[in-house]
Amino acid sequence: MTPGYMSGFGNGFETEALPGALPVGRNSPQRCAYGLYAEQLSGSPFTAPRASNERSWLYRIRPTVAHWGRFQPMDTRHWRTAPCAEVAMAPAPLRWDPLPIPGESLSFIEGIHTITTAGDAGSMAGMAAHIYLATRSMADEVFYNADGEMLIVPQQGALRLVTEFGVIDAAPGEIAVIPRGVKFRAELPDGPARGYICENYGGGLTLPERGPIGANCLANPRDFLTPVAAYEDRDAATKLMVKWGGGLWAAEIGHSPLDVVAWHGNYAPYKYDLRRYSPVGPLLFDHADPSIFTVLTSASETPGTANIDFVIFPERWMVAENTFRPPWYHMNVMSEFMGLIYGVYDAKTGGGFAPGGFSLHNTMLPHGPDMDAFEAASRVDLKPHKLTGTLAFMFETRFPQRVTAFAAGVAQLQQDYPDYGAALRRNFDPSRP
Ligand SMILES: O=C(O)Cc1cc(O)ccc1O
């Protein structure tokens, strides 16, 4: 089965898997078609301004209260939630080799390994950066996250996300976003899978303003795809898992809660192919701030200060004249978690930043190109040059990120990375302007 999608970002969508399942011109008829129940899922406060007001109406076989049970606490394994101060780490740049996918049986949920947490989930501010390592499809298990929205970045192996709203297939190079409160199961159509997750405790991810860029380029709304309604009518023992208040809880219920026959609204999961991103950049000289490559942003209450920016470093032409083209050396009030989906990242050509690996350049910690990248970029003949076959990304947040005990202790933490700066040679010669 190939999932069907509707195009557009944040549209008021409507979709029905059975004809006439959606009420016409109203949300709550006295009796819904086919004996369905109507249920509203609100992603924003009822009174949020129109531009940020998010809700959908779901017409389902049973309302969520009937999918409910007595929840028992589950082992959270390697999943952590902010605030989480497990270890004190000296200020240093940090980088990890890819975590291998283990041989043991791990579902998408069981395989979540938190690397950093930031802010405070209870205050609905901040985020966590996770790696997922999955070896088995979820079967008769459904999950939803009350603590945050999940931005999923596959790096190896595809995911099939069977959600209440419909089915999303996401392969490396694509991303999928599951809003807070949306139930889903993750299946592995190609076998073992690895990738990154940004768990967003704050306001929902949305498209950034384009400002003087105008009406086109960057991430274009029509490239975002939301699934058409698809439902399961299945009375079978099912484990419903909920992440709530930093804990994981499970209840046994007797039916699939993915039973939404029709829905309408603007609060729904979606996917996006990062290769559709149309970058805009420096055409003559200098290196622009990475904010030009923002795909999605989660606003905070302070204008211009994102709770999270999701930024990519895609294939693109480098044309700037008399310019050091890779990222400059810098210190940033925002903290930067980076991952590499494939290829080579232009600031780290020394081989230490591998696809599937990740790095953390925390609040006000200095970082920049490694020695190989600096030497090559300062001497290269500056012809127009295309960076090809590369896709890196950054989860950037206004909050400092705290490393988990797992990430601080794992064998893939590169012990020598904090010293890469020391390899940069002194070139100063006062007699040579
Ligand atoms: O540190 C990094 O590699 C990410 C980054 C890239 C860039 O082009 C400018 C600033 C920045 O933080």
Ligand SMILES: [Fe+2]
């Ligand atoms: Fe940076």
